[in-house]
Structures are given as C-alpha cells and as structure tokens.
Amino acid sequence: MECLAMPPGVPSTFTEALERAAAGRTGDAVWDGDRWHTWRDCLAQSERTAGVLHRAGLRAGDVLATQLPNCWELLVLHAATARLGVLLLPLHTAYRSHEVQSLVTQAGAVALVARGSHRGRSRVGELDGVRAACPSLRHVWVFAEAPEALPTEALCGSAELMPLEDPGVELPAPPRDPQAPLLLLASSGTTSRRPKLCVHRHAGLLGNAEAVAVDGDLDSTDTIVSASPLSHAFGLLSVHLAMVTGGAVGLFEGWNAQDFLTLLRGASATAAFAVPAQLRDLVSVLDRMPTAGTVLPALREVRTGGAPVSRELVDGIRRTLGTRVIVQWGMTEVGAGTYTRPDDPAELTATVGRPTSGAEVRIVDANGALAGAGTTGELQYRSPFMFSGYYRAAETTRDALTADGWLRTGDLAVLYPDGSVGYRGRADELINRGGLKFSALEVEELLNDLPQLAQHAVVAEPDPRLGQRSCLVVALRDGTGLTLDDVTGHLAGKGLATYKLPERLVVVDELPTTVTGKIARARLRAVSLSEAIR
Template sequence: MDVPAAHSTTAFPTFTEALDRAAARRTAPAVATGAQEWTWADLRDQAGRTAAVLHRHGLRRGDVLATQLPNGWELLVLHAATARLGVVMLPLHGGYREHEVQSLIGQAGAVALVAQGSYRGRDRVAEILAVRDRCPSLAQVWLSGDPRGGDLTSSAELLSQEPAGGLPAAGRDPDAPLLLLASSGTTSKRPKLCVHGHRGLLGNAAAVAADGGLGATDTIVSASPLSHAFGMLSVHLALVTGGAVGLCDGWSPRRFLELLTAVSATAAFAVPAQLRDLLAEVDGGTDARPPATLREVRTGGAPVSRDLAEHVRRAFGARVIVQWGMTEVGAGTYTRPGDPPELTATVGRPVSGGAVRVVGPDGVPVAPGETGDLQYRSPYLFREYYRAPEATRAAFTTDGWLRTGDLAALRPDGAVSYRGRADEVINRGGLKFSGLEVEELLADLPQLAQHAVVAQPDERLGQRSCLVAALREGAELTLDEVTAHLSGKGLATFKLPERLVVLDRLPTTVTGKIARARLRDMVPAAKTAEARR
C-alpha cells in the first residue's frame, strides 16, 4: 500500500547509489568500531562480494534475509549487500529468544538467517537450530562465530574475498523495500513488521541532517542497536552526508564513552535510561569522559525531564536534541539546535516535510494546549505492515494521516508536548489522567532505578493507579513516601498512586523503553503496598 500523499516523486538515490556517492566523496575512514575502521569504498566493495555469495545461494530480489547480530561490520555489510541485491533485510533484536525469532521469521517468510552463536555469554546454537527446524521457509542459516555444536555454516563465507560476479543489475527504484523493522512492542505483545523503502529511510535521514546541521565532518555513534530505527538512523545519517559512523556492539557506559573518544564523535544517540547510566559513570569520579569533539546528544523513546537535559548539557558540554519517533515513522519530530533549552520539555517540531495534528474523539483538530490523539504525516513513513493489509488500512485515516496511538498537545509555536500513549490513560471513576504525567514527577525520586505508572482494574472505580518500581541498590521506598513526594509537587489527589509494586527489574525493550504489555502481566501477582482513597 502506498500511503496517500506520502511519497514524493522527486528523484532520490537508492541505498547502493548513496553508498557509491559517499565512497566518491570521502576517502578517509567512515565506519569504525574503536578497534577497526573502514572506508565507504571498503563497504561498497565488500557488499558486492557478499551480494554475489548470497546470489549463489539462491537469494533473489524480494526475498527476506533475517539477521540477529550485534552492531558491527558484518551487519553493516549485510545491510549494504541485501540493498545491492534487492533482498529485504529483517534485523532482529539481540535479546530475542527462540520464540520471538521463530515468530518473526514466520511472519516474514524469511528464506535465510545470519545469527550470532552466543549472546551475553549465553550459547544459543541450540536455539538457532530449533528455529531452522521449525521455520519451513528457511533455506539457509549462517552462524556468525565458530559453528561448532551444530551443522551450521559459518558466516565467514559471506565476507569472502572472492571477486564479485554473476550479479543482476542493481535496482534503481527508491521506493522498493529495503528493510523490515519490527515495532518495539511496548504496549502490544506481538510486534508488527514495518516495510521501509530506500526513499523513506534515506530521505528521513537527509531531512534530519538538514534540520540539525549535520554534515560530512560529523561522526555519529548510537547506543541503540541497528535492529531499531533509532540505531539505523545513525548509519543512514552518515551515509547521506558522507560523514562517518561509530558502531557500538553492546551497552556498557564506559565502553560507549571510550568509543566516543576513539572515533572523535561529534554526535551521540542514547535513550534517557542510557543517558542516566552515562551520567552515573561521568559523575562517579572515573576517568571516562565525553570527548571535547562532542557537540550534540540526541535522545528520545522515553520522557526527558528538564533536569536530565540540563545535567547532560553540563556534564557533556553538548546541546541536547529531544526526538519523538516510531518504527513506522523514523525521526518524526525533534527539537532544533537553535531552540532555547526549555523546549527540551517538548519533542520539538515535525521533520521538514512532515506534519502533525492533534484531534479529539470526533477527529476534529483540538485547540492549542488541549490534549488529543497525535496523528502524523510525512514523505518518509513506512510503506505498509508486511503481509497485513487490514492492519495497514486501520493505521491510517481516510485522508492519509497515521494514527500514532500517542497523546499530545500542540503549543502555539508549533512544538509538540508529548502526553504518553493513549492506552496509558488511567480512568479513575471518570476522572482521566496520563500515567506519564505522574512518572515525570517521580523522575527525581532518588530511590527509583526504573518506574512506570499503570492502570489496575478496580470493581468500584473501574481503574486505580499503580506505581511499579525497581529500586536502586540498598534503597527502600514506601507508598507514603511516594504520595508525599507527589503531593509536595501539587499533584491532584485522584492522580496519586494507590498501589506500589516493587520488582527486581522492569521489563524493557532493547532501547530501554518499559515494555508495558509484559509489565501488566507481571503486576497482579506481585507483592504490593496499597492505599485506598
């Protein structure tokens, strides 16, 4: 499905054409891991060889190749090689286990899989073999690393130095599918697969670069995996600008700071949870510091308090860009480099070429300052949910706006104030409020390592508010302390949490967002403290 009024007819390069241009413009290293570095020409040449190997194994235009690999050279080569061949890549999060991998490969009908044989010290060869046996579409599985323990082929052959040959002509259609990205699944239990084309992803990156003043002299490092749109944006930004990208293969605050220094990063991408980890590392008296070259920290995916943004500005000596986006959207709205610091309390304005509107239950736009349903439109949206035409149709209004499922309010200056997910609204006896509002007011409570405010069913009132928290090491917290903290900030009584659930750790997505669908399943049986009002 082509989204109404979404895709421009302006000429735009495919990934392969953009890579050729970047290779011609920049001869200096463009891809780095801290230990190794490569040029764009290295990527172009290796991608051609890898595409030839994939083609010899029967992969053809329109086929789906799944990957479950850490950020690194191998994954980036496969991205470029599948783009060259017209194969659609499905990058899977490293934390997915057998159930999720099997489900998503089944949804996509993937014909090949390239996966790492271990994850965070856990051997998963047996899981990969089980997925292969249970997914009839899989004709080929390559194992990254030593393939011992099974009859799997090493992915080393995909990085063969043999000359490329026997390749069909590269595709020239910028609207052809490039990636399948699984939605983050914060409020649903089964991710949907978003189809993204070359024009959408690279056009979004080009617009972000133009809006943010990023160019060929920038080196961007993202803490997010390339299986997520936020992580992929860092690669695509470097590609379309002819700049450089640093690849971080797993989350460690110290190693991330070291990588920023090793590649002389000018921009760092990290979600708020990761920023707090970085601040703890920097403030902890260690020698790990952000490099002097760093001038921008881009964040999103969870609320960013003014205190957090200001702390980052002071500690990193860099401006803070706050971004809102979705797997379907990419970078949708964000603050700009010249915005005053107080705008970090918003998620900025739409990407150039994009637009937002906030509507009420009747679908009519509400007045500035009023909360309503956030709808979005841009030339860079996903094309469709893979093999799910009904879900695709349901995602859009009849006049072509994406129903985001988020709540927001528009400021008179056009900036968007994010109000949380529509399904996070708590309805206490007819009085409705967003759990996000309460979460933001709790962000400075020192005992909290993680927290979320969710609705719990109640026979009399319909729903009551529940705070679910993971505490910092050695900390204790009571419900009375929580309500006193919130009351001291002037929060209305009906919005105060009436239940406190303490867990060892809250479930999260790979980018640090609270996985609320899984959280709701965990809460009913948990030990709690309660208060009735």
C-alpha cells in the same frame, strides 16, 4: 554546513548513496570496536557478499533475517541485500527462539544470519530449532567461535559471507527505483501481541536521514555513535545519517556506560545517540568523574528519544558533557518524526520538538475532529518518509491510516502555537479512576527527581468500584528505602491532584524493559498484580 553526499530533495537508492559516500570520503568512516573501515571498504565487501547471496539463490523480493549486534558484518549485509533488492529484516539480539521463529515465519524469510552465541550463551541449538521449524528458510548462516561445532548439514558457517576475493558471480543490475522496498522493521509501538512488519523504502529511510541532517546541522565532519541497536529505527538512523552526509559512524555493541564513553572518545564522536535509560547511566558515571566536562571535547550533541525525557536528565547531560540535547519522538513506522532543533531555546527540550521538514502533525479528539491548540488528543502523522505499509497485511495497513494518508499513532500529544509537540504518552497509558482520566506519564515525570528511584513506572490496576487505580512500581537505588507516604507527600508537594496519586507501591529488583530500553508495560502490569507491597 558541508554539502551532503546526497543532493537535498533527490531520491536515492541505498547503493547510490553508498557509492556517493565512497567517492566523497576516502578516509575512515566506520568504526567497528577495534578498527576503522572506509565507505569504499563497505561498498567493495557488500558487492562480494551480494555475490555469495546471489549464488545461494536469493533474489529481489526475498527476505533475509539477521540477528546480529551492531557490527561491521551487519552493515555489510544491509548494503548487500540493498544491492540485490532483497529485504533485510534485522531482529533484536535479545530475542530468543520463540520470537525469532515467529518473525521469520511471518516474513517468510528464506535466509537467516545470526551469531552462535549471545552474552556467553550458545545459540546454536536454538538456531537449529528455528531452521527446522521454519519451512521458508533455505539457508542459515551462523557466526560461530568454533564453526566446526555446527551441525554442518543444517547450519552453515558464516565465513563464506564475507569473502576477501571476488566470488566470480555476475550480479544483476542494482535497483534504481528509490520507491522500492529496502527493509522490514518489526514495530514495537503497538499493543498487539504480534509485531507488525513495517515496509520501508530506500527513499523513505534515506530521505528521512537527509531531512534530519539538514534540520540538525549535521554534515560530513560529523562522527555519530549510537548505543541503539541497528534492529531499531533510532539506531539505523545513525548509519543512514553518516552515509547520506558522507560522515562517519561508530558501531557500539551491547550496553555499558563506561565502554560507551571510551568509544565516544576513541572515535572523536561529535554526536551520540542513546535512549534515556542509557543516558541516566552515563550521567551517573560522569558525575563520579571530577573532569567530566573535558572527557569528550569533540562531542557537541546528544540525541535521545524512545521514552520520556525529563528536564532533570537534560540538565544532567548539559552539566556533565556541556553539549546540546536533541529530544526526538519517532516510531518504527515513521523513523525520526519530530525533534527539537540545535538553535531551539533550552525550555523546548520539555517538548519533542517540531515535525521533520516535509512532514506534518495534527492532534484529533475522540471524534476525529481537530483538537484546539493546547488540547490533548491523538497524534496523527503524515510524511513522505514514513513506511509504505505493513508487510503482507493490507487490511491492517488500511486500519492504521486515514483516508487522506495520516498515520494513527496511538500516542497522546498536544500541539503548541509555535508548532512544537508536547508528548503525553500512549493512549493505553491513560488511567481512568472513576471517570477521571489522567496520564501515567504525567505522574512519572514528577517523580523523576525522587533520589531513591533507579527505575519507576505508574500502571493501572483494576478496581471493582472505580474501574482502575494507579500503582507505582519501582526499583530502588542501593542503600535506599521508600514508602507510599514518601511518594504521595512528594507529589502532593508539587500540587498534583489527589485522584492522580499512586494508591499502591510495589518495589522490585528491576523493572522489565523492552530490547530498546523502554519500560515493558504489559509485563509490568503482571508484576504489579502479583507482587505484594514491601
């Protein structure tokens, strides 16, 4: 394996890691849809952008929120805010004004950078409303197709953020403490209605990437392309991996399976990051291509996580792409938490692998005692790379951690003798039918090979006698039909206990998902209660 750009075990700030990458790799490093940039380009542009932000009054400890897709400008802002000690708060592009206003207010952000449109719809009016509703905002910069259309006294055009010339501003010394905060990420891994803002340190995020690189045999020869947004920990990992190894990264905006294939091919990608829903789309496209196995000759790894990964999907990826598959579990709080390794036997992809080097996992029962091997309980996690706490929420942070520093993840899992972790879903995905509890995830996995299903999820519905019953909500593939008897017969044929069989079937056009592609279970429960059986 090639030497890492960041010496293993040596904590680093973002600016130091970028400087090493720029010194070690002079050629193409960042693909932005239609052109390559170098790490030197990123370093130089981020210095100029930092000058603009500093001139506008942003100082260390301030929060700058961004609502940008995966793009060169977002990477530059990541580097520029790190250079100043300003905390970056990346927001999902799918958020509307309600979510943006709520998170900007929660963080006390002093600046917001966003695109003036999303999927052909103007957002200028929404952004102006956010500016007016958030007293902490001193600056709102908008990337707009027609800057002259902006209400100039309220919103500023973004061209000034990416100057081609040095703005002539004397910058303060860059942060040198690797334990200093780097950015905020809004957690989606909780059941709370208000997302928690996770504070991540330079050494935490970059150290996590370094450990993943070593464990995953990734080096400066790799080009990583992620379909996951950089507003999500999984997407950010792809950029941080490329930077700490001195490799390259491809930035992909939005989601379209054919376009993703085109980018993978054009960038000569060696590693692709995508969530299971995206990979199913990819496999579907590749299955229609007679020469699928030769489409991406450079690709040797597909890394996936964020939702359950079925054996059927793993087999489909291997069949169509001929690559190894890395299955990962993580949370906003921990980044890459556990994952399979390149030399693991194929059957281990049925697990979420072993902890990141330097991290620990344990399984505890309802009383907080260690669960026995093979026993399902709550997954708890401890790592030098995980978040340092929730922003401005000391009590919430204390509640999330044990006295000895273990994160209570709220996920159910089992620990096997070889140290690998079997994921069993969220604790709130348990269905309690008359005192008999089972995981919705277990039933969903057994339905993965039912050919009529495009999307499916099992949810609990209230029952006056039993407490809860299970309901299956599905979206069907074109031209297919499905009955409840089809479902229960399929599951019974696999030996599933009768009490775990779905007792109601709801067919919808499309299941609601989160911005990261996970099934939005809270919204799904509302659908199951309001829809009639078809």
